[in-house]
Amino acid sequence: DAVKSSNLKGYAPICCGYEDFYWRRVHLRMQDCFDRPVASAPDAWLDIVERQSNDSHKTLQRTAETSRCLNLGSYNYLGFAAADEYCTPRVIESLKKYSASTCSARVDGGNTKLHTELEELVARFVRKPAAIVFGMGYVTNSAIIPTLIGKGGLIVSDSLNHNSIVNGSRFSGATIKVFKHNNPAHLEHVLREQIAEGQDHTHKPWKKIIVIMEGIYSMEGEMCNLPGIMAVCKKYKAYTYLDEAHSIGAIGKTGRGVCELMGVDPADIDIMMGTFTKSFGSCGGYIAASKEIIHHLKHACPAHIYATSISPPAAQQVISAMKVILGEDGSNRGAKKLAQIWENGNFFRLELKKMGFEVLGDNDSPVMPIMLYNPAKMPAFSRECLRKNVAVCTIAYPATPLLLARARICISASHSRDDLIRGLEVISKVGDLVGAKYCPVEKEKT
Ligand code: PMP
Numbered sequence: 001d002a003v004k005s006s007n008l009k010g011y012a013p014i015c016c017g018y019e020d021f022y023w024r025r026v027h028l029r030m031q032d033c034f035d036r037p038v039a040s041a042p043d044a045w046l047d048i049v050e051r052q053s054n055d056s057h058k059t060l061q062r063t064a065e066t067s068r069c070l071n072l073g074s075y076n077y078l079g080f081a082a083a084d085e086y087c088t089p090r091v092i093e094s095l096k097k098y099s100a101s102t103c104s105a106r107v108d109g110g111n112t113k114l115h116t117e118l119e120e121l122v123a124r125f126v127r128k129p130a131a132i133v134f135g136m137g138y139v140t141n142s143a144i145i146p147t148l149i150g151k152g153g154l155i156v157s158d159s160l161n162h163n164s165i166v167n168g169s170r171f172s173g174a175t176i177k178v179f180k181h182n183n184p185a186h187l188e189h190v191l192r193e194q195i196a197e198g199q200d201h202t203h204k205p206w207k208k209i210i211v212i213m214e215g216i217y218s219m220e221g222e223m224c225n226l227p228g229i230m231a232v233c234k235k236y237k238a239y240t241y242l243d244e245a246h247s248i249g250a251i252g253k254t255g256r257g258v259c260e261l262m263g264v265d266p267a268d269i270d271i272m273m274g275t276f277t278k279s280f281g282s283c284g285g286y287i288a289a290s291k292e293i294i295h296h297l298k299h300a301c302p303a304h305i306y307a308t309s310i311s312p313p314a315a316q317q318v319i320s321a322m323k324v325i326l327g328e329d330g331s332n333r334g335a336k337k338l339a340q341i342w343e344n345g346n347f348f349r350l351e352l353k354k355m356g357f358e359v360l361g362d363n364d365s366p367v368m369p370i371m372l373y374n375p376a377k378m379p380a381f382s383r384e385c386l387r388k389n390v391a392v393c394t395i396a397y398p399a400t401p402l403l404l405a406r407a408r409i410c411i412s413a414s415h416s417r418d419d420l421i422r423g424l425e426v427i428s429k430v431g432d433l434v435g436a437k438y439c440p441v442e443k444e445k446t
Pocket of ligand 1: 136137138139141162164214218243245246275276277283284285
């Protein structure tokens with residue numbers, strides 16, 4: 001009954017892939033979530049839930065006022081969202097020179113040298129001919145997708161795509177079909193079904209088809225099966241749109257994201273999207289594509305024409321961070337950061353698994369969700385971590401299906417080994433307390 005009333009179906013249409021993807025796993029965990037009589041839940045857990053409802057607000061304030069927390073929840077993958085010897089002086093300089101805002105759209109005098117420099121640098125960084133930047137990553141997706149496609153077009157979207165993609169797709173007026181998460185075979189099935197309506201193997205009846213996916217899925221920590229998906233798109237001549245919000249800067253030998261990691265030529269991807277809010281420690285977003293597409297976007301995208309341009313200091317922060325990653329600051333700090341995030345992420349993931357946690361995602365991904373399943377465990381998990389001065393994000397419905405609550409850890413290059421060990425100790429204790437270690441640890445053979 002609990003399964004039926006949990007309304008997983010209510011998740012449709014755009015997240016319906018979750019149902020398929022996780023059904024087996026949810027089913028296995030249902031016993032843990034519902035069949036167990038409440039009285040048999042660990043006492044400590046009930047106690048925590050009780051305490052939370054009594055003084056949750058006070059506890060939060062107390063922690064915020066008096067404690068420095070180890071932050072295991074931020075997207076600050078390379079540690080640029082903190083004072084940096086190269087970036088910070090340049091950002092301060094740009095603030096003095098240009099102020100915090102242009103107070104104008106790009107086309108109305110809101111363009112500075114920094115905006116042009118940033119677009120050229122982004123294009124060079126992601127290895128595309130041209131780029132356009134926006135003041136917000138969310139808006140980059142939600143405003144660009146409707147500028148690229150409209151009524152009569154078909155969007156085929158990964159079932160776990162970010163809300164900004166979902167909303168951009170809905171605003172566009174195009175027909176939306178969803179393929180099972182990261183599943184090229186199902187993508188092919190969807191495309192074949194849609195294109196068959198044209199009676200030949202052209203795109204009829206569609207004016208154009210765009211397939212949209214992400215580099216790293218932020219709720220899953222999982223990387224896109226880019227080669228597999230690209231092969232299907234090529235076969236069916238569909239345009240490709242890749243959101244690299246979580247992968248650009250964070251993965252790949254020189255920080256160039258999933259394309260670099262998986263050996264895919266960026267020239268084969270039509271639209272590359274990314275944000276500046278993660279690896280670059282700033283805010284804003286970009287689209288990189290052919291000169292023709294960028295020209296079209298600059299003349300047709302309302303978020304370029306009617307919205308105030310990205311703040312100059314934010315633009316300067318991205319320029320400086322990219323230069324550090326590229327080694328153009330005259331140091332090898334960028335390369336060190338990239339090696340560090342890789343080492344930190346893989347160390348942390350392995351240790352969590354050794355403790356018996358069920359951790360989603362791929363090796364090399366700095367995002368690692370720990371499954372909690374039962375949403376009731378979520379506040380207890382984050383609260384107890386916070387009490388021990390470790391900040392983690394817990395995530396549940398509607399960002400995930402109802403019964404797939406999780407704690408999401410994001411690892412940064414700026415975490416020291418001591419930080420990571422302290423974080424692991426706390427998470428292990430809290431995991432025992434709330435009963436979140438679902439994978440029995442194999443006893444070492446003596
Ligand atoms: N795309 C993806 C995949 C994201 O995860 C996010 C936000 N985390 C965005 C776009 C929106 O970016 P921003 O937070 O920079 O607005």
